Amino acid sequence: MSTLTREETESLIQEVLEVYPEKAKKDRAKHLAINDQSIEQSKKCITSNRKSLPGVMTIRGCAYAGSRGVVWGPVKDMIHISHGPVGCGQYSRAGRRNYYVGTTGVNTFAEMNFTSDFQEKDIVFGGDKKLAKIMNEIESLFPLHKGITVQSECPIGLIGDDIEAVSKKAAKELNKVVVPVRCEGFRGVSQSLGHHIANDAVRDWVLSNRDGQHFESTPYDVTIIGDYNIGGDAWASRIFLEEMGLRVIAQWSGDGTIAEMENTPKAKLNLLHCYRSMNYISRHMEEKYGIPWMEYNFFGPTKIEESLRRIAAFFDDSIKEGAERVIAKYKPMMEAVIAKYKPRLQGKRVMLYIGGLRPRHVIGAYEDLGMEVVGTGYEFGHNDDYDRTIKEMGNATLLYDDVTGFELEEFVKRIKPDLVGSGIKEKYIYQKMGIPFRQMHSWDYSGPYHGFDGFAIFARDMDMTLNNPCWGKQTPPWKAVKPAEEVKAAA
């Protein structure tokens, strides 16, 4: 099927909305839009960051997930207590594949689940005593931990426990950083507010810890903020930042440590990967410490080159030369990747539905392979995300915010993309529909996808999925060849 025109897309949206009751229809209509590059302000065409409709299938998470799972979870040398009942932590444990180095259970803890396992009596009598006890237990069982965070689950906010007081007391006793985070799941409309709350906790409890302390700095100190090292992403980015002469003094929070976070205010430039989840802290550092921040995009050679040059512009000529040297060094490798995969992927159409920064950032990588993104959307994006997306997407392509399970299915049925990129919850629906699918949250257990090295893997994975022979075998042979005989045999 060829690309839809603006009118066709319009009627597609109307058709999909048809099934909803009047009120729901009005609400959902605001979240679906056709991209128009001439619009400067996404507000004019799409509404975002609103409460999901009751009754529809949303793919969002909760504030706790945003804080425990995304922002704090990967800080490897701290212990993150999922404070409340056991399920929230256990069911989300280690699902994001934030790679790190260290010996789990000895000096790193990111894959483990610590919980206060609330029972009825904790709800009735309060859990503060239990929390204090847990912290002591942690100290004796895992003496090499560098700090604790308390990640509140829903009940904590409801029963009004004073986790701040417990944390302050414990911090004194243990002489370590103890951070209470008020990220109860019910706060906000999605995980997005959890990111914000987690950022505020970093601001209030961590960032200024080393103010005034001496730090051996160089003029080339930068940080990587908002890279969660999924499948090793942050490593694949760091490697060539260092190659061009920069010194990465902190990595947040994938493979990150509390010491790195405390040292971040000493940086000369904060490099921000995931704008959605860490812009808050970058803005704060810009105001308080005067550190500029810059959003970069390390998906696909075109965007990498663009980003490297923009990063280099903050520094002197030696870094600018470094950037050119790095670009030149990887050019042959990138050309080889494109030469190999572009002919196999050229012209294929992709629909995405992901979170954070990816709905706009990966577009460049697909375009480098000659593919086209015909629909994209954010689970929990805000206006500023869509502002940044409109320019990246082609005209008359589809934008959908907090899309419901039903809507996405209908869009895919009609637009018939060659590839859908979304999460695990969507994966099997589309595979059963016979549409190649990649998980774009966890890179489908592959990765890294960032950086030059990552692009090679990205290209291979897309080819592997799209051109897999299994898509031609959707109809079982007995149905395709002799349907009549099959009926007889069964009878």
Next chain:
Amino acid sequence: MANIMIRKNDAGGLVFYLPKRDLEDNIASIEFDTPAKWGGELKLASGGTYYIEPQEAPARLPVSVRAKRVDAPE
């Protein structure tokens, strides 16, 4: 009254940011923009208007200030 942050973007224009609601918007115009008197009515690109008490221009941006919503869509 709400806390807002004003920063400069790459192009040198002023950007308005309202942390409470994660609202980011370009500032189309600012009423007073001299070193001695800075602030007043901020007109946002989206059409909203906020007011900050005229004050001495901040030594550097970004700066967090208290602002009053005069009129803003939604």
